[in-house]
Amino acid sequence: MSKGIEKLTFILTWFFQGSNYLSAYGYGVMHRMHHAYADTEKDPHSPKYDVNVFAMMWRTKNIYADINQKKIDVDEKFTKNVPQWERFDAFASSWVSRLLWAIAYFGFFLAFATAWWQWLFLPVALFMAPIHGVIINWYGHIYGYVNFKSKDTSKNLFKFDFLMMGEGYHNNHHKFASRANFGGVRWHEIDVTYQIMRVLNFLGIIKIKKLQTIKIK
Known part of the structure; x- marks a missing residue:
């Protein structure tokens, strides 16, 4: 995407992720490390080397923060072409920003919740990022089915x-890490995010560099 659209995407990411904002740089670098070191001791998040899901997520949080704040040395191959807007990241990732979003969420529930059980969704809104991380990085390496044999424990969680x-x-995704379409291997595997990307590509907002079709034998 263009630099202007890239910066707009940063802002929209902060707006829609709110208190769960994740830096494209910090998460992007960590994600590349995960693929390079999947299910080894160097993996930033692996069920294989953490005693429980909370230990894994706490370690993930610390590694993400160290990468994003450049407190640790990272091989250049993991940082190449990863977008970063340092000043905006510093603001969007700050506790001030997260606290303001938390207050806004509380106010929303206060204004619109009509039953006690609806307040159970507030923690989900506040902690969607770690919940997302748990689903993919923990359960996505324990449960599900496989299309491709690999050296790691990655699974497809759902048929749809x-x-x-x-x-x-x-x-x-682990078999073809650079492929934009995570689905499309079996007929029922539909990657909704990729379909959105195709629309953005058609509109010229982004450019998908490589369209790749893969079918399992």
Whole structure:
């Protein structure tokens, strides 16, 4: 995408992720490390080397923060072409920003909640990022089916990924890490996010560099 659209995307990411804002740089670098070191001791998040899901997510949080704040040395191959807007990241990732969003969420529930059980969704709104991380990085390496044999434990969580909009096809993604479409291997594997990307590509907002079709034998 163009630099202007890239900056707009940063802002929209902060607006829609709110208190769960994740830096494209911090998460992008960590994600590349996960693929390079999947299910080894160097993996930033792996069920294989953490005693429980909370330990894994706490370690993930610390590694993400260290990468984003450049407190650790990272191989250049993991940082190449990863977008970063340092000043905006510093603001959007700050506790001030997260606290303001939390207050806004509380105010929304206060204004519109009509029953006590609806307040149970407030923690989900506040902690959607770690919940997302748990679903993919923990359960996506324990449960599901595989299309491709690999050296790691990645699984496809759902036959139709209604929950994660395609990211649940984790085994497909690990086999073809640079492929934009996580689905499309079996007829029922529909990557909803990729379909949105195709629309944005058609409109000229983004450019998908490589369209790749893969079918399992």
